[in-house]
Amino acid sequence: MLALKTSCERQEVVQTLNDMGLDQIARWIMVLPEDRWESMFLSTWPTLAKKCGYNR
Secondary structure, three states, X not given: OHHHHHHHHHHHHHHHHHHOOOHHHHHHHHXXXXXXXXXXXXXXXXXXXXXXXXXX
């Protein structure tokens, strides 16, 4: 269940980034390891993560 939830959240973030015209960042998110994409995204672009609705 947790993996499915993380995958759905990842897809939502990627969709939001694509909608914002940030396709390269969206592709970067998709190639990151499943268990590390969240921490890497938040540490690299915390403001952008918040704009995507992702504030863990």
